[in-house]
Amino acid sequence: MDKNERIIIIGAGVFGLSTALRLKEEGYNAVTVLDRSMPPVSDGSSNDISRIIRFDYGDPVYADIAKEAYDLWKTDDYSDAFYSAPCFWVCQEGTPEEPIQLRAQEYSEKTKRVLTEIGQEWTAVKTVAEAKQRFPQLTGELASPGFDGFYNTAAGWADAGKAIARLASRCVHAGVSFITGPNGQVVDFEKAPDGSITSVKTSSGVEIAGDRFVVATGAWTASLVPAWNSMLAAGQIVGYMKLAPEEVVELRDIPIYFNFSTGFFCFPPHEGTGYLKVACHGFGYTNSNSSNISSPPSKPPASRANFIPEDGVTRLTSGLKSIFPQFADRGFERVGICWYNDTPTGDFILDYHPEHKNLFIATGGSGHAFKFLPVLGKYAVGCLERNLSDKLLSKWKFPTQFRERFQSNIFTGDGSRGGPERREMTGSEKGTFDAALTASARQAKI
Numbered sequence: 003m004d005k006n007e008r009i010i011i012i013g014a015g016v017f018g019l020s021t022a023l024r025l026k027e028e029g030y031n032a033v034t035v036l037d038r039s040m041p042p043v044s045d046g047s048s049n050d051i052s053r054i055i056r057f058d059y060g061d062p063v064y065a066d067i068a069k070e071a072y073d074l075w076k077t078d079d080y081s082d083a084f085y086s087a088p089c090f091w092v093c094q095e096g097t098p099e100e101p102i103q104l105r106a107q108e109y110s111e112k113t114k115r116v117l118t119e120i121g122q123e124w125t126a127v128k129t130v131a132e133a134k135q136r137f138p139q140l141t142g143e144l145a146s147p148g149f150d151g152f153y154n155t156a157a158g159w160a161d162a163g164k165a166i167a168r169l170a171s172r173c174v175h176a177g178v179s180f181i182t183g184p185n186g187q188v189v190d191f192e193k194a195p196d197g198s199i200t201s202v203k204t205s206s207g208v209e210i211a212g213d214r215f216v217v218a219t220g221a222w223t224a225s226l227v228p229a230w231n232s233m234l235a236a237g238q239i240v241g242y243m244k245l246a247p248e249e250v251v252e253l254r255d256i257p258i259y260f261n262f263s264t265g266f267f268c269f270p271p272h273e274g275t276g277y278l279k280v281a282c283h284g285f286g287y288t289n290s291n292s293s294n295i296s297s298p299p300s301k302p303p304a305s306r307a308n309f310i311p312e313d314g315v316t317r318l319t320s321g322l323k324s325i326f327p328q329f330a331d332r333g334f335e336r337v338g339i340c341w342y343n344d345t346p347t348g349d350f351i352l353d354y355h356p357e358h359k360n361l362f363i364a365t366g367g368s369g370h371a372f373k374f375l376p377v378l379g380k381y382a383v384g385c386l387e388r389n390l391s392d393k394l395l396s397k398w399k400f401p402t403q404f405r406e407r408f409q410s411n412i413f414t415g416d417g418s419r420g421g422p423e424r425r426e427m428t429g430s431e432k433g434t435f436d437a438a439l440t441a442s443a444r445q446a447k448i
Contacts, residue, residue: 018218024379060112095148236286265420266321306338
């Protein structure tokens with residue numbers, strides 16, 4: 003690749019920023035990032051108070067790369083946003099989603115096997131009593147019945163908003179250009195007769211020319227480029243409970259708790275905000291338009307809308323009760339939807355679009371990409387330059403096998419998802435969601 007060609011990166015999340023920084027580090031001279039907002043983008047999946055940093059994977063490729071990233075999270079470039087904590091993984095039996103439970107147990111066993119194969123320690127926890135002896139702050143019934151678990155002390159969590167802000171600052175210092183607002187919101191592409199991209203069109207009517215284009219737009223990608231049924235935007239539920247200062251101290255040393263069977267997980271308290279954050283890594287909700295493409299709203303709110311469907315509130319409350327019954331009736335100060343860009347197998351897509359030779363797709367985070375922030379750019383640029391191993395190039399290849407027919411049931415991920423099946427938000431839920439977005443934007447102007 004010519005180091006002087008103009009590279010336009012669309013999207014200022016973890017894929018876009020990490021790729022931009024790596025390109026500058028590799029000596030590329032003209033790198034520009036476009037987005038609706040300056041990062042951290044308020045409604046992007048890369049922005050929040052916490053993200054899990056771990057290398058507990060059932061796939062040895064991701065385990066190795068996540069371990070590489072984990073080691074870097076502890077270095078000076080990233081350590082101010084990283085907090086060490088054990089990751090405690092559990093499974094249970096007897097819940098309504100029985101087929102999913104069986105897969106959860108299989109994924110747990112695969113993960114333990116991979117950790118052993120790569121020489122990483124983990125500790126089995128076979129009973130609820132053992133779990134409470136190791137983590138006495140967990141006072142609920144935990145994953146019952148049929149409890150099984152393990153934990154890894156080589157793990158932690160990152161303040162995602164802080165990490166993205168630091169990464170954006172490093173990009174600016176390295177010479178990456180940013181265009182934001184209406185001039186940075188890409189809505190279409192200009193194409194040459196051979197299908198190559200010549201420029202992007204923005205919502206303000208401005209056209210920005212380039213030589214190579216990187217689409218790193220997360221859950222918005224299928225609305226922007228021909229996705230060939232290779233990705234699906236799915237909304238995941240998040241809840242934030244405000245703790246008193248003494249409660250923050252009391253729960254400071256809890257582990258990251260993750261139930262493979264239900265998808266429920268919980269972080270240690272975020273001391274800066276006093277929030278106890280809980281969420282679900284499940285199959286989520288879709289928000290489909292008339293073309294049957296699921297997508298988040300395109301207008302950037304000041305923050306995530308304070309809305310999730312009622313059954314989502316029930317799931318979060320039930321999960322919270324299972325570990326901290328004393329908080330189950332308190333309610334959440336706010337909730338929100340985090341939009342994943344899912345692929346059928348949970349693999350990233352780091353490849354050129356089959357119909358546009360200079361259009362590179364960098365997306366498919368599938369709810370697990372953030373932890374790779376310190377190394378993701380290296381692998382994205384390796385795919386961009388086509389100089390990685392055939393194994394990795396094949397793993398992150400743009401999927402073409404689903405082009406003719408959309409099948410929602412193929413988006414099952416890597417086996418780590420739990421809880422009920424994915425469903426479309428109802429008309430009433432979409433209306434409430436839109437009203438919450440409007441309220442968020444109005445509040446920002448006060």
